[in-house]
Amino acid sequence: MFSHSEENYLKVIHNLSLTNTKNVSTTLIAKELQTKASSVTDMLKKLADKKLVNYEKYKGVLLTKKGELIAVNVVRKHRLWEVFLVDTLNFNWDEVHDVAEQLEHVKSDQLIDRLDAFLKYPTIDPHGDPIPTKSGKLPFNNSILLSDGDTDKIYKISCVKDNSKSFLQFLDKHKITINSELTIVDKFDFDDSMTVKLSCGNSLTLSNKVSTNVFVNLK
Known part of the structure; x- marks a missing residue:
């Protein structure tokens, strides 16, 4: 099991890596999480000890395969919950992000699988972002x-x-x-x-x- 904070860091590194060809810098992570660079460095060391990231001081960070799987799973849960909130509970698309941030840390795989089936296996969330499959694959996007x-x-x-x-x-x-x-x-x-x-x-x-x-x- 991993803490909410650890999952948040992995998700942020994953998202930032999609738009960065090089290792993700601690400065970018700190800016995204609105925290101090020293706090980011401490967390990256912990994640590296758990084999979730490859981290070298002054060279940035990359997710390991294990870390990537965890990050993509958090993204999947977040986006499925956003679909549920909009389609089933009638939230507006500008209201769901913060709520989904809380729900994305649910640990039950069975619950998420049933949620996916209940929603008829959506491929995008209300903002158009692709929803990863259970195996971690993202639909191709040529936008x-x-x-x-x-x-x-x-x-x-x-x-x-x-x-x-x-x-x-x-x-x-x-x-x-x-x-x-x-x-x-x-x-x-x-x-x-x-x-x-x-x-x-x-x-x-x-x-x-x-x-x-x-x-x-x-x-």
């Missing part, structure tokens, strides 16, 4: 950032990178959600903003901060 899209093409929103309440509420305000369709009308070099036309006919100017936090697929 691109909206900021990398081309003008005059129709895209369907597949995932949001930023799960913060403020960002999701911004999208709600403009009736943008997973599977929403939009066309990039124009892109502006000055500030990398863009104008998009939604399927409802409304036009909207999106900042670079928004377009770099939304993933899309060509329709």
